[in-house]
Amino acid sequence: xxxxxxxxxxxDDAHKRRWxxxxxxxxxxxxxxxxxxxxxxxxxxxxxxxxxIEASIAAIPPWRVAAAVLCAAASYTMLSLFDALAVRYVGxxxxxxxIALASFTALSIGHxxxxxxxxxxxxxxxxxxxxxxxxxxxxxxxxxxxxxxAIGLGALASAALVAAPPLLQDALGGAPPGRLxxxxxxxFVLIGFYVLLAALLRRRPLHIGRWWIAMPPLRLALGQVxxxxxxxxxxxxxxxxxxxxxxxxxxxxxxAAAYAAASVAAFVAHVPGGWGVLEAVVILLLPPDEDPVGxxxxxxxxxxxxxxxxxxxxxxxxxxxGRRRWKRGAATGNRRE
Numbered sequence: 001x002x003x004x005x006x007x008x009x010x011x012d013d014a015h016k017r018r019w020x021x022x023x024x025x026x027x028x029x030x031x032x033x034x035x036x037x038x039x040x041x042x043x044x045x046x047x048x049x050x051x052x053i054e055a056s057i058a059a060i061p062p063w064r065v066a067a068a069v070l071c072a073a074a075s076y077t078m079l080s081l082f083d084a085l086a087v088r089y090v091g092x093x094x095x096x097x098x099i100a101l102a103s104f105t106a107l108s109i110g111h112x113x114x115x116x117x118x119x120x121x122x123x124x125x126x127x128x129x130x131x132x133x134x135x136x137x138x139x140x141x142x143x144x145x146x147x148x149x150a151i152g153l154g155a156l157a158s159a160a161l162v163a164a165p166p167l168l169q170d171a172l173g174g175a176p177p178g179r180l181x182x183x184x185x186x187x188f189v190l191i192g193f194y195v196l197l198a199a200l201l202r203r204r205p206l207h208i209g210r211w212w213i214a215m216p217p218l219r220l221a222l223g224q225v226x227x228x229x230x231x232x233x234x235x236x237x238x239x240x241x242x243x244x245x246x247x248x249x250x251x252x253x254x255x256a257a258a259y260a261a262a263s264v265a266a267f268v269a270h271v272p273g274g275w276g277v278l279e280a281v282v283i284l285l286l287p288p289d290e291d292p293v294g295x296x297x298x299x300x301x302x303x304x305x306x307x308x309x310x311x312x313x314x315x316x317x318x319x320x321x322g323r324r325r326w327k328r329g330a331a332t333g334n335r336r337e
Contacts, residue, residue: 056294060245065298068241071234072303078231079107083124085223086144089216090137094128101314102127108311112304123315144216144224151191152228153263156236158187159229160257195221235259238303239282242295258282 080096083103087094102124110120121142128138161184198221216224236256243250262278279296 054294056292057297058294060242060294060298064241064245065302068238068298068302071237071241072307075231075234075238075303076104076108076307078227078234079103081223081227082145082148082231083141085148085216085220085227086141089144089220090133090140092133092137094131098127098131101318104307105311105314105318108307109315112308127318148224148228150228151194151224152230152232153260154187154191155225155229156232156256157260157264158184158191159233160184160253160260161187163253163256191225195225232260232263235303239295239299242298242302243282243292245295247292247295 077100080100080103083099084096087099105127106120106123109123113119121138124141125135125138128141129135133141161180163184195218198215199218201215202217215221233256236252236259239259240250240252240255243255259278259282262280262282279293282292282296
């Protein structure tokens with residue numbers, strides 16, 4: 001291998017070009033996703049006037065909004081436990097307050113700007129690397145949390161199928177309740193199989209094709225099922241509370257089914273925050289005599305926009321405090337020299 005300065009400089013230039021190209025590519029993909037989100041949102045909301053939306057919001061009782069806020073706070077608490085379990089998975093120890101700060105800041109921002117695995121992963125790295133974790137550790141934390149999200153969403157979808165609400169039957173072309181319950185039971189079986197693998201392999205790597213995946217210990221796998229399922233039940237609870245204020249006859253599992261379908265669609269489309277996708281799916285699945293637009297706006301504000309503002313604030317404060325500590329440490333080092 002040529003180790004001359006000219007060869008090193010050439011390799012550095014090639015690396016910089018690839019880095020710039022990847023940034024441009026991600027920027028283009030993100031711009032397309034944002035444009036798609038805005039298009040879907042405008043298409044869904046264009047049949048409503050501002051007065052219609054205001055009246056729909058005003059119809060939601062304040063106690064329903066308060067219940068939605070509590071469900072949202074509990075959901076973000078569950079999300080912090082995703083990270084707490086993941087930190088244990090990589091064999092590290094951190095105070096919970098730090099884990100909660102990293103989790104909330106990363107996810108409250110990542111939920112809104114899209115490509116959550118990349119965006120929230122970058123923010124997680126910003127925090128965890130400052131606390132001594134390496135890039136490999138952070139990558140495994142992101143993968144562990146992603147698996148917990150998949151387990152939780154699968155549990156919610158399976159529960160909705162087992163409950164087999166009429167709304168879900170109609171949306172699937174009048175599918176028989178027995179068939180829906182069978183699919184729901186199959187989902188729970190898959191989750192159980194994951195837990196069984198964790199019990200049998202005992203941290204031995206699972207070989208899938210060219211990939212080797214270290215399974216978590218049984219207690220962490222059970223924790224993933226518990227906090228993953230609880231999180232999505234709570235998110236569906238936020239949406240149900242806002243919808244129930246305007247449409248009291250809509251059942252929880254009908255809302256949970258709509259939210260699970262919308263989450264899968266938003267994930268496939270990579271639309272930031274599911275903007276437009278969630279609204280379109282919920283409006284499509286709910287009975288035509290129900291008008292959920294105000295409830296969807298309140299849901300957006302409670303679960304996405306308020307946490308986003310808090311996350312931006314916590315990130316800015318963390319950066320400011322970190323910079324001051326670095327300057328103080330640098331000044332102390334200079335005085336010692």
